[in-house]
Amino acid sequence: MAQTPKITICKAIVVGQLVVNLPAVGIMIAALFLGSLVGLWPFSLLGGALAGWVWWSFTVSRWRDWALDRGIDPERLQKFAFRTGLTWPKGSLFERTEFRRRK
Secondary structure (H helix, E strand, O other): OOOOOOOOHHHHHHHHHHHHHHHHHHHHHHHHHHHHHHOOHHHHHHHHHHHHHHHHHHHHHHHHHHHHHOOOOHHHHHHHHHHOOOOOOOOOOOHHHOOOOOO
8 A cells, every 4th residue: 555645744734725715816816806897796696605715615624634644733733724724723603614624
């Protein structure tokens, strides 16, 4: 069985930003753009925010598992992820919206 390669905290955060936050923001912007084309931008603003949040909630827990499987310390990961805007503070209401995977 092949061993999972270790990564740095910096690489884990960059991957998280590219896989979690960048698409979430892109979803919100695309929804707003499409809504403005048809004149329903207030609804698309709400829908885009909701769709972006669902993307974030789904992918952030998978990203966290990916990083932890590669040897990143959970405390450091949370600290740097929060500082870079990738996650919310531990135990916050927003952090509880993550779609956690069953172990």
